[in-house]
Amino acid sequence: MKKVHLIGICGKGMSALALMLKQKGYKITGSDEGFYEPVASLLKKNNIEFTPHYSPTNIPKGADLIVIGKHADLTPEENKEVAAAFNSGIKIQSLPETLGELSKNKENTVIAGTFGKSTMTAILSWCLEKSKKNPSYFIGAVPLGLKTNAKLGNGKNFILEGDEYPSANWDTRSKFLHLHPKNLILISAEHDHINVFHTEKDYIQPYKKLVSLLPKSGILIYSKDGKNVSEVIKNAKCKKISYGLSEKADWHPQNIKYGEKTSFDLFHNNNKIVSLQTSLLGNHNIENIAGAGAFLLEKKLITMKEFQKSIINFKGISGRIDLKTTKSSVLIYEGFGSSYSKAKSVFDSLNLHFPNKNLITIFEPHTFGWRNIEAKKWYKDIFNTSSSVIILPPPMHGAKTHKQMTFTEIVNVVKKNNPNTYGIKNEKDVLTLLRKITKKDDIIVLVSSGSLFGLTASVPKLMEKIFPNN
Numbered sequence: 001m002k003k004v005h006l007i008g009i010c011g012k013g014m015s016a017l018a019l020m021l022k023q024k025g026y027k028i029t030g031s032d033e034g035f036y037e038p039v040a041s042l043l044k045k046n047n048i049e050f051t052p053h054y055s056p057t058n059i060p061k062g063a064d065l066i067v068i069g070k071h072a073d074l075t076p077e078e079n080k081e082v083a084a085a086f087n088s089g090i091k092i093q094s095l096p097e098t099l100g101e102l103s104k105n106k107e108n109t110v111i112a113g114t115f116g117k118s119t120m121t122a123i124l125s126w127c128l129e130k131s132k133k134n135p136s137y138f139i140g141a142v143p144l145g146l147k148t149n150a151k152l153g154n155g156k157n158f159i160l161e162g163d164e165y166p167s168a169n170w171d172t173r174s175k176f177l178h179l180h181p182k183n184l185i186l187i188s189a190e191h192d193h194i195n196v197f198h199t200e201k202d203y204i205q206p207y208k209k210l211v212s213l214l215p216k217s218g219i220l221i222y223s224k225d226g227k228n229v230s231e232v233i234k235n236a237k238c239k240k241i242s243y244g245l246s247e248k249a250d251w252h253p254q255n256i257k258y259g260e261k262t263s264f265d266l267f268h269n270n271n272k273i274v275s276l277q278t279s280l281l282g283n284h285n286i287e288n289i290a291g292a293g294a295f296l297l298e299k300k301l302i303t304m305k306e307f308q309k310s311i312i313n314f315k316g317i318s319g320r321i322d323l324k325t326t327k328s329s330v331l332i333y334e335g336f337g338s339s340y341s342k343a344k345s346v347f348d349s350l351n352l353h354f355p356n357k358n359l360i361t362i363f364e365p366h367t368f369g370w371r372n373i374e375a376k377k378w379y380k381d382i383f384n385t386s387s388s389v390i391i392l393p394p395p396m397h398g399a400k401t402h403k404q405m406t407f408t409e410i411v412n413v414v415k416k417n418n419p420n421t422y423g424i425k426n427e428k429d430v431l432t433l434l435r436k437i438t439k440k441d442d443i444i445v446l447v448s449s450g451s452l453f454g455l456t457a458s459v460p461k462l463m464e465k466i467f468p469n470n
Contacts, residue, residue, distance in 0.1 A: 002026045005059055007081055008069025009043065009050045010035030013095050013140045013163070016150035017067065018048050020102055020138070023152045031058040031081060036451035038142045038318050046148065056084035066092050068168065075169050094168035099138060099160070100178035106136055106158035108180050109295070112210060113187025113226065114164075115342045116288055119280075120185060121161040122146070122317050123292040127310040128157060131302040135159055141336075144315040144322070157301065164206050165193060174206035181210065182218045185295055186233065187288075188226035192339045195368040200228070207232045214238045221295045223287065224249035241298055243291040245283060251294035253286050258353055262286065266293050273297065274304045277312045281321050282349025321349055325460035329467045331357070331443045334456050338367045338449035340378040346447055351385045358442040361386040362430065362459070365394045365410055366450030373403040379413045388420040388437055390430055395450060427453040431462055440467045 004021050008014050009030030019042075022028050030043075030050035043050060051058045058081055059066065066085045068074055076083040085092060109124070111117045118141035125137035126146060134153040140161045142149050162176030189207045197203035207228075214220060216237045222229050224244035233240060243251040253264040254272075263277045264286060278289060289311055296302050302310075316322060324332040331354070335346030343363075350359060361383060365371050370378070371394045383389045391414055393407040405413070411423035424430050430453070438444065444459060446452050 002064045003060055003062055004028055004065045004067060005063045005085075006030040006050075006067045006069070007054070007058075007079075007085060008032055008071050008074050009048075010039050011069045011071065011095075012039055012142070012149070013138075014067070014069045015039045015043055016138050016140065016148075017095055017098060018043065019046055019148050019150045020136075020152050021098075022046065022048060024102070029058070029060050029063075031055070036454075037456075042142060042148065054079055054081040056080050059084055059088060059090075063088075063090050065098075066090050067095060067098050068092060069095065070165065070168055072169075094171055094175075094178075096163075096167045096175035096178035097171075100180060102152070103136065103138075103158045103160060104180050107156050107182045108158045108160055109183040109185065110160050110162040110176055110179050110181040110210070111185045111187070112162040112164065112176055112207065113223070114190040114192045114339065115345060116187045116284060117161050117163075118317055118336075119285065119320055120187060120288050120291060121159055123288060123311075123314060124159045124185075124295065125151075126314050127292065127296055127302055127307060128155070128159070130310045130313070131306040133157065133301065139317075141320065142318040144318060145313070162210070164197075164203070166196060174210070176210050177206065177213070181213055182215060183295070183299075184210065184214055184218070184220050185291055186211075186220065186222045186226065186229055187291070188223060188341070189229055189232050190227035190341055192341070193369065194372060194374060204228050204232055208235070211236050219295070219298065221291055221298070223291065241294055243287070243294040245287055245290075249290075251290050253290055256286065266290060268294075268297075274308050276308060278314070280314070280316050281353050282345060283352065284345045284349070285316075285321075319456075321346055324456060325464055327469050328460065328463040329440045329469050330438060330463040332460050332463060333443070333445045334452075335445055335447045336449055337363065337370075337447035339369055340375075340382065343382055343447055346445060347382065347385050350443060350445060354443055358387045358439060359385055360388045360390070360434070360438060360442055360444045362390045362392065362444065362446045362452065362455060364392040364448035364450050364452050366448045368404070370394070371404045371410070373405055375405070376413050379410070380417055383414060383418050383421075386418060389414055389418050389422070390433065391421065391423045392430075392448075392453065393423075393425050427455055427458060430455060431458060434459065434462060435466065438463070438467070
């Protein structure tokens with residue numbers, strides 16, 4: 001039995017990798033600190049034990065492989081366990097290198113793009129799983145309904161979320177370049193991770209490299225209106241098929257009726273293919289479903305009836321416009337907001353479905369992008385649909401790099417455009433403020449890619465207590 005040790009095991013991608021390595025029959029150990037839900041519970045539920053702090057003594061004797069995550073602090077200079085790993089003589093790999101080895105004998109379909117890739121990967125995995133195709137999949141988030149966010153199946157298809165971010169602190173290649181793609185679904189290539197890709201040109205280069213890896217026998221499904229997508233795919237050697245909200249796309253929705261359950265017809269060119277219903281919110285999710293249908297139905301991987309049944313039962317991903325309670329008249333959602341585009345899709349979706357409701361936003365500027373001095377322009381309109389905004393303090397890692405704004409600076413920038421802005425530093429004070437400003441039919445949305453002080457659990461409990469759903 002191979003022994004594999006994962007440093008930074010509670011990252012969403014690293015936890016998914018740990019699950020697959022365990023399924024492979026390997027003995028898994030790991031370490032992390034400063035982690036948060038839902039990943040830690042997912043690991044425990046699958047009987048993967050990890051040490052909740054870093055130390056050279058965590059590395060087990062006789063380990064065959066050490067996989068090190070990409071967190072900024074996981075360097076030999078900053079982390080003694082990482083330093084010990086590099087000095088141990090044990091083989092060291094990054095997450096994408098290891099994932100590439102696990103998937104190299106399958107037909108790999110990579111889902112890439114600035115936003116939407118976790119949801120798209122989850123939709124495809126869900127549809128294939130529910131249609132009994134026994135796929136392998138790797139999802140960089142925790143899906144609702146599937147038992148885990150990663151699986152090694154016996155079927156030929158491996159569905160992989162592919163990230164443009166550097167592979168490791170010692171490897172600047174984009175993660176998705178390790179994944180041996182046969183097929184690609186490309187959602188967008190809108191400039192992101194400005195601390196790594198300083199210009200838009202820098203940002204789209206790895207996407208072009210990814211497209212160049214596709215064989216002629218593969219298929220490229222792309223968003224018709226995705227930013228920079230037409231530039232990225234122009235030299236693709238394989239078959240190209242578009243999807244989008246516009247009727248100019250090969251696959252597109254028509255007759256959309258929004259509601260708690262949204263319905264629409266999926267068209268291929270001028271032909272109606274199937275009527276669909278979904279509980280997911282937002283136009284971007286209708287577009288995701290259209291893209292998933294384009295791939296699954298073009299490849300004839302499942303039937304139209306299987307697709308229809310799978311979509312109506314798909315509940316989404318934890319933290320991606322995820323309804324946190326049904327026991328309060330105040331609707332509470334959690335949204336993923338690591339970049340401007342991702343956060344805007346959350347606000348646009350809530351405004352589309354609930355245009356007449358009062359929206360209270362709790363926002364944590366967790367990523368380098370939101371803390372960067374250049375992000376001031378993002379704050380000008382991102383909270384336009386919010387009646388009140390609660391800003392939480394940014395994390396301290398990297399605070400002295402990448403031209404980071406302070407907590408006070410961020411709060412002041414937001415306040416210029418939304419006077420009902422509050423900078424609050426702890427969970428207790430947020431809950432106290434919510435008691436004062438929340439009314440019984442409001443919506444509260446918590447937006448971050450971080451821990452949010454545990455407010456995703458405490459806010460629903462508070463609202464269930466003071467505004468019970470009768």
